[in-house]
Amino acid sequence: MGFQVLETSKLLNYARARSLWIVTFCTGCGGVELPPTATARFDFERFGIISTPSIRQADLLLITGYVTPKTLKRIIIVYEMMRNPKYIIAHGSCPINAGIYWDSYNTVKKLDLYIPVDVWIAGCMPRPEAILRALVKLMRMVKEGKALGWKRYLENFEFYRKNQDRLFGKDWRKREIEKLRFYIHD
Ligand code: SF4
Numbered sequence: 416m417g418f419q420v421l422e423t424s425k426l427l428n429y430a431r432a433r434s435l436w437i438v439t440f441c442t443g444c445g446g447v448e449l450p451p452t453a454t455a456r457f458d459f460e461r462f463g464i465i466s467t468p469s470i471r472q473a474d475l476l477l478i479t480g481y482v483t484p485k486t487l488k489r490i491i492i493v494y495e496m497m498r499n500p501k502y503i504i505a506h507g508s509c510p511i512n513a514g515i516y517w518d519s520y521n522t523v524k525k526l527d528l529y530i531p532v533d534v535w536i537a538g539c540m541p542r543p544e545a546i547l548r549a550l551v552k553l554m555r556m557v558k559e560g561k562a563l564g565w566k567r568y569l570e571n572f573e574f575y576r577k578n579q580d581r582l583f584g585k586d587w588r589k590r591e592i593e594k595l596r597f598y599i600h601d
Contacts, residue, residue: 424560431474431500432557433463435550438473440493443480445506445540452543452550459550470496475553478532480540481509481516482523484582487530488591491579494530499565502557504534504549506541514539528578531564 441449453459453466467473470493478490494501505526508514516522526532533556536549556562568575580587 428558428560432554435462435464435475435502435554435557436467436473437464437475437477438470438493438497439466439468440476440490441479442482442486442490443507443509445479445509448506448540448543448546449477449479452546457543457547459547462550462554464550471498473497474501476501476503478503478505478510478526480507481514482526483521484523487523487526488583488587491530492588492591492595494568499569500557500562501565502533502553502562503530503564504536504546504553505532506536506546506549508537508539511535511537523582529575529582531567531575533562533564 451457464475474497476490476494476497482490494503505511509516509522510526510532513519513522513524517524523529534549534553536545538545541549553562
């Protein structure tokens with residue numbers, strides 16, 4: 416009888432893929448498709464996926480619809496407070512190219528200029544089947560060590576920072592953290 420010895424990284428990736436914890440944070444209208452994806456009919460918990468209010472223990476951030484600059488600031492701060500490795504799935508046309516809000520003065524048009532997205536879901540609004548498919552795709556990428564948005568963010572931080580500063584103005588992070596200080600317990 417032989418034992419198959421898994422490399423530590425493979426074992427870790429397998430465990431990560433089977434225990435994705437989602438930050439409870441929804442933007443836009445796509446959030447309403449999450450309850451049916453989580454509950455009895457589609458039941459994402461069977462893959463080890465759960466929602467958590469704890470940013471520091473979550474590893475998956477879902478952007479569930481259109482994003483305004485004000486929301487994007489919060490998204491970036493939440494993303495930066497999550498531990499590595501961490502992943503992002505963006506739901507629907509709005510995060511991809513602002514969708515039906517393409518000519519709005521207040522909608523972010525290209526989300527991946529500001530934060531790294533691992534999996535995109537096309538559609539307006541994507542049904543639970545599409546969300547489930549994206550989750551399974553992300554699980555496969557994590558298992559194979561190919562969900563590397565978090566690494567891209569670290570390696571190209573200057574690129575992301577410059578784009579963020581251009582949109583929000585210099586020192587925006589400092590100003591936002593000052594405002595949020597009341598909620599942050601280190
Ligand atoms: S893609 Fe459609 S459902 Fe999603 S946020 Fe935009 S308008 Fe709403």
